[in-house]
Amino acid sequence: MITLFVLLSIGMNLADNEEIIWRIQFCFRILEQYYWLINAYTLDFFSCDHWSKLPWSWQKFLPSVGPVELSRWIESGEQSNEENATFESPSEEITSAAQQHKDLLNIFRKHVKSKKQHEIFRIGKVCTLCASATSCHNVLDIGSGVGHLARFLHYGLNFTVACLEAESEFNSSAERFDMDLKIAVENMGKTPRRPPLHVVCRLTSNTDIETLHKMTYPVFDGGFGIIGLHTCGDLVPYMLRYFAASEKIRYLVSAGCCYMKMTSDCLGTNNPGYPVSDFVGNFKGVPLEYESREVACHALEMYLKRLNDNEVEKLKIHCYRAALECILVSIDPSLKRSGLRSVKNAHCMPFNSYAMEAVKKMDINLDKKELQSVETLKRLSRWQEVYKFYTIRLMLAPVIETVILLDRLLFLKERGFRATILPLFDPVLSARNLTIVAMKL
Structure with a gap:
């Protein structure tokens, strides 16, 4: 049975203010180094060319890292x-x-x-x-x-x-x-x-x-x-x-x-x-x-489950949304980061079907040719880069x-x-x- 003594001593064993302050300062040093990354939207992956902003060594190494290995990186820092x-x-x-x-x-x-x-x-x-x-x-x-x-x-x-x-x-x-x-x-x-x-x-x-x-x-x-x-x-x-x-x-x-x-x-x-x-x-x-x-506020444990349980295909949604963002902004810059309709099992759908469903309640006419253009298909082929960028951001x-x-x-x-x-x-x-x-x- 949990006791009052245990209640006040377990968890983060922080004896004094100085230790708390040290930890806060340490966290800030990390966040200062990756400030642009914690404030980056994954849906802007293509429109803001986020991949090119990663260190060159990361860009070369990350394509060889599989989902299970990524999950281990997160787990190694988990409480x-x-x-x-x-x-x-x-x-x-x-x-x-x-x-x-x-x-x-x-x-x-x-x-x-x-x-x-x-x-x-x-x-x-x-x-x-x-x-x-x-x-x-x-x-x-x-x-x-x-x-x-x-x-x-x-x-x-x-x-x-x-x-x-x-x-x-x-x-x-x-x-x-x-x-x-x-x-x-x-x-x-x-x-x-x-x-x-x-x-x-x-x-x-x-x-x-x-x-x-x-x-x-x-x-x-x-x-x-x-x-x-x-x-x-x-x-x-x-x-x-x-x-x-x-x-x-x-x-x-x-x-x-x-x-x-x-x-x-x-x-x-x-x-x-x-x-x-x-x-x-x-x-x-x-x-x-x-x-x-x-x-x-993201649920790390649920994300780890997707990485570990061969559900990585579901993460294509991040690429779909980022590719659609480029199309929407090209139609009207005021549509940047618009709230779109949630589409169930989007990873099982062709991109054009997902896009039509996502904007269903908006007064927008998507060009079907643009949804299947060479540039759009090129972006969609980079879906693993998108979810890996998302994962790196989530680690912070x-x-x-x-x-x-x-x-x-x-x-x-x-x-x-x-x-x-x-x-x-x-x-x-x-x-x-x-x-x-x-x-x-």
Whole structure:
């Protein structure tokens, strides 16, 4: 069983601020060297001639490297998940036949996919430890969605829960699912608790801590923990600032995602989502722009599976999209990097069929001759160069994510809080598996 001591010591074993700062500086040295690469779009591979920008030795060597070897390059730099030995492995948690979590009651598995079951069970364990250590079983779930985590904490683990969610449709679904659970409990001959409080609220940089207290007061008059499961964009930075500003917030458990949706100081934003720490805010490292923060959100483990399982043909889609980009820009430069329709099993289709499907909902007439021109066919023949370029870029994704997460951890450490980064989820099931945990003991 995972203990409080283990919780605060596993993960990134960073004893002091100096070590965190050293790691951040080291990451920045890498990112500075490959700054153009982390900000390059793969769809611009042909239009911006990305291959020619790689070092000459890379251009000569990469064509001889197969997909399995590429996967080994990525795996050699991946984090170890030995720390997760304190939990059962996902194969032991999730039944192979029904793909259901064996330790969750059926009422908490209803409407919930196995990935989410895995996540809410594990984050629930961490919340229980934090609550025990701080004698606080009140929880505010920020970005609560349809309330799967909130219901598990509230009914399954006996927390008192309030939820903040920006989308009213999600809140309506959460309340409907709460009612389903209430009926199920009554059918078992038991009296259900009052459901969690659901509040529709879109947090902004102007939402102060007093506003947060007023929204939670009907549920808990006193201390509470603040949690977020894959909260998007700036929500994690908001949570960090709330935690630091309020004595009432006793602990924080936060797994973030969608880094590209954060505000950034490179846009001149006040109180940006990145950076949050004093050190990174004053450090003259390379800025993390939208493109680099977007690549940090990719699911490396799923990509490794494609490289290893003879599914490399599926990666032709990157070449298809890059070749189509050239055609679209030649028609109208304003079509650059347009959002196109997703085409299922595109790698099984001829390029011209893919192109027609991709622009189906756009007011564009593609020239069929251009789709089969000598220049287009020449580009399509280079599909392996495109996916290898994509892979090289993806190898830098963990470096970018490390900077973002260490910046958040350092924010807490600079203010004297006990905090750690915990590899809480299995990365194959949940790509953004690193969770920040902090407590006021």
